Amino acid sequence: MQVTKKFHSTMNIEEILGEIIDALHTAYPSFLVHLLLSQEWKVKADIPTKPLTYGEETGNKIVEHAYLTGDIQIDQTGERMTLYVPLRGKQGVYGVMEIKSSQTVILPRSEIDFIQMLADTGGNALENAELYQQSRNLIHDLQLINETSHQLNLNLRLADTINFMVQQIIESFGAEHVGFIMFHPKGESTVLEGSTELFLKEDTQVKLDSLITKMKREKDPIYFGDLESQEKQYLTEYKSMLVVPMIQSNELKGMVLAVHRLPYYFTFENFKLLQSLVHHSTLAFTNSMLHEELERLVITDHLTKLYSRSHLDERIQDSMYKDGQGAFLLLDIDNFKLINDTFGHQVGDDIIIQVANVMKKNIRTDDIAARWGGEELAIYLPRVELSIAITIAERIVQTVAIETSPRVTVSIGVSHWSAYKNPPSLDHLFKEADQALYRAKETGKNQVVVSDWNKEKGMEGV
Incomplete structure (x- = not known):
């Protein structure tokens, strides 16, 4: 009764295994006891345990028989006796107790039955503790799955x-x-x-x-x-x-x-x-x-894979709200109608793609390259001074003239806003870049022209 109370007062497997050893040492102080466990439970260093092996050449056949049948096995070698007592629960056997006599002893059947009863009490306690731990683990796993699913749906x-x-x-x-x-x-x-x-x-x-x-x-x-x-x-x-x-x-x-x-x-x-x-x-x-x-399809031009004009507008508006300055570049492919008439619309589309790729290679990750419409393309450079924007625009003009096939050129109009020198306005920014682009086309093409308004404000940058 004392042992049963102890066994069922805890759900800690380590404590139960220790109690099994203590109970046997109390009842039979001269016996040497080891626990041969079928599972890798964590136990204290002072609890004598061995791994239970079976089905191998190195395994002990008597131990294996006790484990598989659930019956006590007695090995009488000379005058010394060894008992192999299975730790039985209701759902299975959880290990075997190896009990060796240190001297000549003969145990009556009543003592063997008592040892088996003690082992069964320990086996049931082990089983309950294992089932309890499994249920806790299952609850934890379900909580983890539930929490994960909830967070993923947010x-x-x-x-x-x-x-x-x-x-x-x-x-x-x-x-x-x-x-x-x-x-x-x-x-x-x-x-x-x-x-x-x-x-x-x-x-x-x-x-x-x-x-x-x-x-x-x-x-x-x-x-x-x-x-x-x-x-x-x-x-x-x-x-x-x-x-x-x-x-x-x-x-x-x-x-x-x-x-x-x-x-x-x-x-x-x-x-x-x-x-x-x-x-x-x-x-x-x-x-x-x-x-x-x-989202990508909504904000991306299908042909060039550049951003759409509506997305460009949103990003510029956002920049004007939180940044101190920015530059807008409006590009037009020179003589594009002639390209279409000479080579066909498929080559014309390929030219637009080539120019778009040059643009993407010459800007930062935070910059926004977009298709403005037809053969017109645009770039917005947040937090960039006018002089740097002009340098980028000239680099694009030079690169397009070298890397496109069939060879084409582009004209670029540049406008710039600053919270300190001129109030930001989206429509004004576009209008100034469009007028600068018109002058670039009218005065020879294949060049960069800066908005007159920026020059008047002392923002020409070069």
Whole structure:
């Protein structure tokens, strides 16, 4: 009764295992006791335990028989006796107690029955503690999945979604690096921004090519306990790896990887939980990508892949609200009608694309290049002085004349606003650039002309 009270006063497996040893030492102080456990429970260093092995040449057949049948086994070697007593619960056997007599002893059947009863009490307590821990883990996993799903549905931005998921996986599983790789219809693969730095390296992406091919072919989750033992190691510094496919509507969208330097770092429960997380998050990823693709289509010109004029207007208005100055460049392809008449409209479209590519190569990430209409293109340079804007415009004029085929030239009109020298006005900015462009066309083409209004205000910059 005392032992039963102790066993059922705690749900800590480590404490229960210690109580089993203490109870046997109290009842039989001269016996040597070891616990042979079937599961990798964490125990104190002073609790005598051994791993329970069976089905191997090195295994003890008597121990194996006790574990598989659930019956006490007695090994009488000479005058000394060894008992192998299974730790039985209602749903299974959780280990075997090895009880060795240190001297000649003969145990009556009643003592053996008492030991078995003690073992069963411990086995039931172990089972209850294990089920309790499993239920807590399950609750934690469900809470994690619920929280993840809730957060993913709050935000449609893909970068935010990836950052959130990477942090969840690192915190929940202790992964050192996490990568999200998306597969595209034409066969190429992309590591999504927000993945940790390991997966953003070019050499890492090359090393993962064969793994990506394997995932596309088999579409199955993969658990690598120790990559060093694998024929193909993929990432030589990292031994543990979890790979989970991202599948939506039976279509493979990509895969998620989590890695750690230590072998067998991730448990199989980690592997199953990651599959659940990825399963619940794939729809959110797909929706985020569709949402951003739709946004891109709305604000992007189909032919040139430059921004649309409406998006350009919005960005300039925003700049005029928060920046101190900015420059507007309006470009026109010289003699464009002649190009169309001579080479056809398809070549004309290709010329517009070539000029657009020159523009994109000569501006910063924060600058906005847009299609203004027809063969007219535009660039807005936020927080840029007029002199710098003129330098950029002249560089574009020179580059277009060299790099286009068939060879064409462009004329550029430049206007500039400053919160200190002239009040910002969107329409005025456009009008001044348009007039400057008109003068550039009328006075020889293939040149840059600055707005007269800027010159009058002492803002010519050159």
